[in-house]
Amino acid sequence: MGGKTASWGAEEAERRILPYRPDLVILGFGMNDGVHPRVYAEQIGRIIQKTRKGLPRAEFLLTGTMLPNPDGIGWTGYQPEYIWSLRHLASGLEGVGVADMTGMSAYLLSRKRFEDMTGNGINHPNDFGVRIYAQTLFRCLSRD
Helix, strand or coil: CCCCCHHHHHHHHHHHCHHHCCCEEEECCCCCCCCCHHHHHHHHHHHHHHHHHHCCCCEEEEECCCCCCCCCCCCCCCHHHHHHHHHHHHHCCCCEEEECHHHHHHHHHCCCCHHHCECCCCCCECHHHHHHHHHHHHHHHCCC
């Protein structure tokens, strides 16, 4: 849900995930969080824990956030560090993977202007950015 934080996800996990009984949960928080990476990882961990309490076999794909506009005042913070928190969290859990949209975003920013990938000039992807998210997730889920 757009505009929400991992803390919100942890509070809403039972209500927003469990009724659907998914085999795979894709989590994509980080852009709006603004908390220390350790706190962010704890909140993502709470979502996993609460979900697995009701769905012990659920698997997770943790999606690192794209980077915000580097020229945007007040938006760039811990986002580049969250991917490492996700990788560390996933390394200790069975059935948890990481989609590195943060790295993909950084790579694209080395070759494209931020304005070419954004819908609002700050932190929302445009159709190109959404396509890159989809391709990154698909690549993580494919066997090739």
